[in-house]
Amino acid sequence: MGKVCFHCGSSSGSFVVHDEKDFCCQGCVAVYDILRENKLYTYYDLENAPGIRQDSDGSADYSYLEQEEIKMSVLDFYDGHLARVRLRIPSIHCSSCIWLLENLSRLHKGILSSQVNFTKKEVSISFNEELIRLPQLIALLDSIHYKPLIREKTATAKPGNSGKSLLIKLGVAGFAFGNVMLLSFPDYLSETISIQDNFIQYFGWVSLVLSIPVLLYSASDYFMSAWKNLRKRTVSIDLPIAIGILTIFLRSTYELFTTSGTGYFDSMTGLVFFLLIGKWYQDKTYQALNFESDYTSYFPLGITLITGEGENIVPIRKLKAGDRIRIRNQEIIPADALLDSGNTLIDYSFITGESVPVKKKRGDRIFAGGRQLGKSVELIVEKEVETSYLAQLWKERKSEGTDSTFVSGMLDKVSRYFTLSILLISAITSIFWLIANPSLALTAFTSVLIVACPCALALSVPFTYGHVQHILGKENLFLRHSSVVEKLASVNTVVLDKTGTLTDNRKFEVTDDFSSETAGIFNAVKALVRHSFHPLSRAIYEHLSTNKEEETDSFNEIIGVGLEGIVGEKHLKIGAREFVSDGSVLQNDNSTRVFVSVNDRLAGSFKIRNVFRDNWKEVVQTLSQDYEFHLLSGDTEQEKSTIQQVSGHPEQLRFQQSPEDKLKYIRRLKSKGKYTLMVGDGLNDAGALRESNVGISVAEDVYQFSPSSDAIIQASAMNKLHWMLKFAKASLRVVWISFVFSFLYNIVGIWYAASGRLSPLVAAVLMPLSSVTIVVLATLLTRALGRKYKLKG
């Protein structure tokens, strides 16, 4: 069906018509109205449907930002009037976003100026604190659906200094390389043109001077890394590179001083230049995706502390065990605490993925990360924020780091053998020549060291994996780091989650469960839910086909819990079971049920399920064809036969799995030697995603990500997943081919060098040539492979 929301482009189930355009929800309509009032229509002109769909209704409370200490920790600059703040807004994704965020001053005159940094997805806003206060500013951004992450400014690190220094090193190397190459031309052509020798000498000296900063500055990382590794008694790929660079430089300098030649400064600077390009390219692909979203950005910065003197807001860092805090409706609990006031409902979806709230009574422990639902409660803090269960989980994940992969591990081993054998060969060669023909000894010795180029080893991996990562990114699979490519290549077992991965969390299927006599209240129900923006309310509204709506006399929505109101003299309550009736009601499945009571008598319920995504069959079919396919779902067995028909192997489809069950299942697979890929929707399957060898989380909009995954995939790209896995595997071949090429080059080169037949001209040309060839080869082959597996380049 063709209809999409004018604002955000989503093709949701129900549409609202406003100003002759279709919108998917009231939220999008609201933003449209704000923009239209302020003549910011250009937002829609720059891009098609640039808006962002936001399901939260903007009732978040930012008043804790009024507190001095918290405010100062967020603002970059504040002098009483002018304030500047840098906010990270993950939903920035297009040029319209840039335009709108840089025209914020048109939305409120207190905003003076704003600038977007697109790569970091940040906006820096200068505003007059007297005209618009910080909480208002945040609320304004929330209202146009550009919700910022609120963090202390210490969390936002200084702009990558290492990135800058690498660029400068690269610039210096490039500058030197270009000029030295030009100055070497007379030497190359000295056989055809006659040029005075002293010119050539002069050019040689200039080349030397130009090469010095390259040696000492641009190449410094390689020397330092090689030295550090030597002290640890290990050999990394940087050692032969460092030796090579140093040897070329020393030999060339020696030749210059003894006027026996002009050296190979062009080879040296060229080598450093290409190596640095490789490094820069690799860094670039890593920076492009900032996965290091801190869990604390999910928490508010301030919490209401209750003391003898009353209540005030304090930064959450300051919470100690024994503090009494007040948590209101929809607020996140920042630390493990004991419930001290009456019963309440806690939504733990961030930690466990359970969307059904858990009932807690006085004295129960509530974990940090849960969201409180209902009237405000008082809690007694047990542990500080840093030591809560959630914080531990996160720390565990961070310390894991990137596992060493096969190829990189092999790389280190090869470089060890490589270095040792080169040193050996050059030693043997020089001894041989010292006996046979001493004049050639020095030439042969240094030529061997110069011509032996580990460049393929250093360049093929970053360029191949980097390009694979780039292509996968175009297909909406975003890898945390290019090393994940290798992990993807080794996968032989695929485990999928059902909810959110095969089903669409935003589309619902509603069935009603009412006795015939109470079906008459549907008119009233439809009238009441019309006032709510909650996705479940909308789903019910769509489902009910009556068109005779009654008048609503009063309406009240308690977020996360339910609605109540009076419609035509009937007092209706719609929502969670605990809200609607306190009596026990049989519930034999754990799909979401919305209950309805009329005048305090339970009338029935709606069973609401997510529907399968359009491409689910293709996904299951393709994956089960080439890989061992497993399914782990927290839902009931209802869908088992449907899925089984496509995938086969019913014993590999498990249901009613808790997060721990999923984790254990993955562990068992691993113990049987399987290399597992887990695809889940992030929060829910956090444990399993971490446990598996590769974890991919599915996202509707790829701005939300989970720290437990190695990659994110957009839901619509799932049907191409098996192509992507094949592509990753095939790209390993490209790496091998470049290794072979480099090996051959080295064999031939060393043979000639050792036999004393290697002319300086040939050596000078071969070195950068081999580097360039590797890079070009890797890129072209990868691209061709991409096309073979039907992926865009």
Next chain:
Amino acid sequence: MGERRIFLSVFLLILDLQNENMSVIFLLILISLVVAVVFLGAFIWAVRSNQYEDDYSPSVRMLFDDEQPDKAS
């Protein structure tokens, strides 16, 4: 006949003017290097003043119109 003599003399003059001493090249190379170093310095300055931090938005920002916000009608 007269033209040919003129051509010949011009030709000999040019040959005579050609100086085989190309030592000015020492200076020329130095000057061009200085110019090149100035550009390298400009590059380093650009990197350090964070101009390479965001390489996407400037390309987009360039294309925005300088709108005059109209008075509310």
